[in-house]
Amino acid sequence: MDERLMQNINEFIEKEKENIRRDIARLVAVNSVEDMSAAAADAPFGPGPKKALDEGLAVARELGLETRNCENRIGYAYVGGEGDNYLATITHLDIVGAGEGWLADPFVMREREGYLIGRGVMDDKGPSVICLYALKYLKEQGIPLRYPVRALLGANEETGMGDLSYYLEHYPAPLFCFSPDADFPLINGEKGIYHARMSSLPIENGNLRFIKGGFAPNAIPEKAEADVFVPAEKEALMVKTPEVEAVKTGDEEGGSIWHLRAFGKGGHAAMPAGTVNAIGLLLHYVTDRGLASNEEAAFIEFALKAHDATDGSLLGIARDDGRFKPLTAVSGMIFLENSCLVTTLDCRYPTNITGEEITEILEKTAGGAAVIRAGLAAPPFWKDPDSPEIEACMKAYREVTGEDAKPFSIGGGTYARHFPNAVAFGPEHQGRPRPAFAGSIHGAEEAASEAELLESLKIYILALLGLEQLDFA
């Protein structure tokens, strides 16, 4: 380790600490949720994301960096000129909605016991400011750069990544890019993502008058509900279970209508371990009592194959390629539409199956009980953990933290998968303990440890210096 360099970086961080905090607060103050209803030619994702991008680029200029606004979709600060053979970081300035549960205004950054609190402090405004300061360091120290460095600032990461697809269409891709929008140490692979809608044939004689579970295909719902017709002779079966409540709400010829509410344990579709899908609880309650009509039962029997196992084994699509963790399959939503029962499927798949194959196998398994319509399909992304770029990043991480960490792969989708050569690199540490008041990204009281953000700045500076030494053919 180069002690003088480390000391030099430490001094830089000490000198800029207050400024970094001030600049994060400036960006947090901009509510930058996408608003397509107010989109305009110069604000393609709405006024909030545009304003945050303008502010981010203004911060960069105040740090002495040159900037470019790419038609208000994305922008960047740069050092070492604007050449095409450049290295990059990418973060984003748009946010998800504040939601409920905040103890104070989510757009006024607060500090508590070393944690910055506010919407976006961690995802991804704090890291955006950190990247700008990494570039400031390179510039201020007059470090000769073999490759220019850009800090890309996206304005549409949370809602479709329209910022990045635009950039890659209109600007040359970086030689290598890392994205501080995930976890340390480093994510070198992401599973493929496959979405489908699975619907029944139109149901003529059904007993389900209403059914609703879930709010997004990529989330496991903790609640699901239905109104079902129960013939008089089955009313005695309508008891409350630990997971399902049943309440009689009205009479109908030959029986009665019951309102069912199922309670599970929610989570992200990419990580179903430990979750309980409320839709599965609800459907089992209905079929175990024989409450579904024949038409409904045919579809539900198929739909339950996505609930009774989350590894895709009952659907016939279970796969394990030895690199990624095994495939996951989650049905996040159910509803009635035009007399058809509809469920969604979110599948995170390794490299030994394709989206087309998944559709084919689902059709075969359904055997006519369901119509499968494939939607989003993004192939898996995998980068050799022994590549020199990853080694340069990991070396920086190990030097700063002293942890003997290894890159890992995930089931999610970050910016990295869209680039020809990129990884996700920090800045969160899932393994480190956090105080109870520190909320997580996308939730209330979103918090970022200031010390950890500053530590990540050190890691990113060292990583960029290491990447500058590499030969990119």
Ligand SMILES: [Zn+2]
């Ligand atoms: Zn993010």
